[in-house]
Structure formats: C-alpha cells, structure tokens
Amino acid sequence: MGVALRDILEDYRQDVDPGTLRGAIAVDAFNALYQFLTIIRQPDGTPLMDGEGRITSHLSGLFFRNINFLESGMRPVYVFDGAPPDLKAETVAKRREVRDAAGERWKEALVRGDTEEAYRQARQSARIDDAIIASSERLLDLMGIPWCVAPSEGEAQAAYMAMQGDVSAAASQDYDALLFGAPSLVRNLTVSGKRRFRGRTVVVRPERIELAAVLNGLSLDREQLVEIAILVGTDFNPGIRGVGAKTALKIVGKGEFEKVLEEKAPEFDPEPVRSFFLNPPVSTDYRLEWGEADREGIIGMLCDEYAFSTGRVEAALEKIGVRSGQRTLDAWF
DNA sequence: CGTACGTA
DNA sequence: TACGTACGG
Numbered sequence: 480m481g482v483a484l485r486d487i488l489e490d491y492r493q494d495v496d497p498g499t500l501r502g503a504i505a506v507d508a509f510n511a512l513y514q515f516l517t518i519i520r521q522p523d524g525t526p527l528m529d530g531e532g533r534i535t536s537h538l539s540g541l542f543f544r545n546i547n548f549l550e551s552g553m554r555p556v557y558v559f560d561g562a563p564p565d566l567k568a569e570t571v572a573k574r575r576e577v578r579d580a581a582g583e584r585w586k587e588a589l590v591r592g593d594t595e596e597a598y599r600q601a602r603q604s605a606r607i608d609d610a611i612i613a614s615s616e617r618l619l620d621l622m623g624i625p626w627c628v629a630p631s632e633g634e635a636q637a638a639y640m641a642m643q644g645d646v647s648a649a650a651s652q653d654y655d656a657l658l659f660g661a662p663s664l665v666r667n668l669t670v671s672g673k674r675r676f677r678g679r680t681v682v683v684r685p686e687r688i689e690l691a692a693v694l695n696g697l698s699l700d701r702e703q704l705v706e707i708a709i710l711v712g713t714d715f716n717p718g719i720r721g722v723g724a725k726t727a728l729k730i731v732g733k734g735e736f737e738k739v740l741e742e743k744a745p746e747f748d749p750e751p752v753r754s755f756f757l758n759p760p761v762s763t764d765y766r767l768e769w770g771e772a773d774r775e776g777i778i779g780m781l782c783d784e785y786a787f788s789t790g791r792v793e794a795a796l797e798k799i800g801v802r803s804g805q806r807t808l809d810a811w812f
Numbered sequence: 813c814g815t816a817c818g819t820a
Numbered sequence: 821t822a823c824g825t826a827c828g829g
Contacts (some may be wrong), residue, residue: 519813527829535829536813543814670813787827791815
C-alpha cells in the first residue's frame with residue numbers, strides 16, 4: 480500500500496523520457512511481482528497457469544518486461560523484501576485478512592457467474608509465496624539480471640543503492656522510497672503502456688519524482704517529510720484519524736507534529752517509525768553485474784517446465800540479440 | 813502485463 | 821499505420 484502522500488507530491492511528478500531510463504535502476508521486486516500477479520489475469524480472474532496449475536503470471540510479466548527494459552538500455556536490479564520489521568506486523572496481518580476474504584469472495588462470485596466481481600476479488604487475492612519468489616529469482620539469474628534480498632524493506636535497500644549512486648533511481652509505485660531517502664523515484668515503470676479504466680483507454684507513462692525538488696518545493700527536510708507520513712499513516716503506524724497529506728503538511732510546517740500527536744494519540748511513540756525511515760536496515764554487500772541471457776536455460780525453464788510457447792520466448796530473446804547457435808559460435812573463438 | 817493479428 | 825480485441829500459460 481505505502482504512504483498516501485499523493486496529494487502533496489503530485490505537483491512534483493515529471494514525465495520520463497524513456498530514453499533517459501538507460502543504465503542501472505533498482506526495482507522494488509515485490510511491488511513489480513504484485514503488479515504482474517494482479518494485472519495478468521483472465522476476465523474471470525484466473526491467473527496464467529501451467530498444466531500443473533502453478534501460477535505463471537509473474538514469469539510472463541517479468542520476462543517480457545525485462546526484455547523491453549534491456550532492449551531500451553535499462554539495467555534493472557531487483558530488490559526483494561527480507562523479513563518485515565515488527566513494526567509492520569499489524570499491516571501484514573491486515574493484508575492477509577483482506578487477501579483471504581477476497582479469495583473467498585472470488586470463489587463465490589465465480590459460482591454466481593459474476594465475472595466482473597470475480598475479476599475484482601481475484602486481483603485483491605493476489606499473494607506472493609515462496610514458489611513465486613524462487614521462480615522469479617531463477618528467471619532473473621537465467622536472464623543475467625542481478626537481484627538481492629534486502630535485510631528488511633526492499634524499498635529501503637533500493638533507496639540506499641540510489642543514495643550511493645549505484646543506481647540512478649528506485650522504481651516502485653509506492654512513495655516510501657523517498658522517505659527512505661531515494662534521491663529519485665520512478666513510478667509506473669512496470670505498469671506503463673495503454674490500460675483500460677472503465678472502458679476508457681488511458682496511457683500510463685513512467686514518472687519521476689526527485690526528492691530534492693519535493694523538499695525544496697515544500698520547504699521541508701526529509702525528517703519533516705517522514706513526520707508528515709507518520710501523521711497520515713504508514714505501513715508501520717496507523718496515522719491520525721482525519722489527517723490527510725495536506726493537513727499533515729500544514730501541521731508539520733507549523734512545527735506542531737509533537738503537539739498534535741500528544742493531543743490525538745498520546746499513547747503513540749513515533750520514534751521507532753521515524754528512525755526506521757531515516758536509518759533503515761540495509762545491506763552494503765550487493766553486486767551489480769549484468770550478464771548474457773542463457774537462451775537454453777530460459778527455454779528449458781519457461782517452455783519445458785512452465786509451458787510457455789517456444790516461438791514467443793525465442794522471438795523475445797531475439798529482440799535482445801540472443802540467438803540460437805550463439806554459444807556454439809563463441810566456442811570457435 | 814505482454815504479443816499477435818484482425819479490421820478500417 | 822493505428823487501434824481494438826483475443827489470447828498467453
């Protein structure tokens with residue numbers, strides 16, 4: 480879900496010229512996988528599956544998106560979430576509840592033959608499990624795309640990599656990466672293109688939000704932006720009832736963060752959340768090396784194991800210059 | 813989400 | 821060529 484800062488951040492969205500996305504970018508892996516798992520479905524909500532009923536929506540999304548990323552000169556590194564912090568326990572439990580309930584309503588809607596409701600509920604029931612993580616990591620390895628597992632939140636790790644200058648931006652739909660200090664956040668990277676909203680075709684383009692521009696424009700420092708998030712509510716605290724981003728901006732601007740908390744939530748200690756955003760657990764031990772895609776390995780996995788069409792997979796690989804016989808040719812030199 | 817292929 | 825729709829797994 481992330482933080483609801485949209486109302487104060489929307490003025491700072493910049494259109495991204497696709498050509499400027501060349502080079503290393505840290506992609507929030509869980510965020511991307513959720514998007515693939517929610518979007519890549521049949522009209523009744525059924526995800527793509529192989530003959531054994533294993534979900535393959537995420538593999539389709541990852542494979543074809545990455546082909547396009549690589550083709551355009553982008554070098555993605557996928558950052559997976561590690562163990563969620565204790566602060567997130569309530570959010571995690573609540574999400575599980577929502578997912579499970581949606582799964583039930585999906586089944587019921589299917590029985591009723593209510594396809595639209597089935598689709599809606601199916602999307603909300605999307606879940607990332609160990610098989611989805613393991614198969615994603617394996618496909619990335621075969622594509623020569625680096626990935627790492629964050630000690631805690633993937634967005635914090637992606638932000639750190641951007642702060643180090645190892646990647647030019649963190650890519651996620653959520654604004655949290657900015658709170659974690661990412662100098663640049665790219666949204667809509669894994670959901671760009673034409674999409675239909677209520678029958679209308681809308682073009683979704685990647686957008687960039689620069690942390691410096693936000694802080695300058697709103698006359699804040701990062702600590703104050705984190706305070707705004709805490710008032711609105713984050714994955715790590717419930718927020719103050721009735722306080723949205725604009726109200727929170729005013730409160731923090733007047734220096735009344737502590738005062739409002741004392742009034743409205745005297746029991747709540749914001750310190751652990753504040754320090755989690757300002758100084759999150761991250762790993763300094765990661766490697767960013769992009770290698771050649773393993774054509775036979777990819778075909779073996781996607782086509783032989785997961786029933787992808789060989790023609791489609793080969794055509795996609797062709798786009799990034801991975802052809803049959805390449806390895807045998809290399810062997811001559 | 814993506815590609816493939818129909819139609820104007 | 822541009823766009824809508826079917827299908828992918």
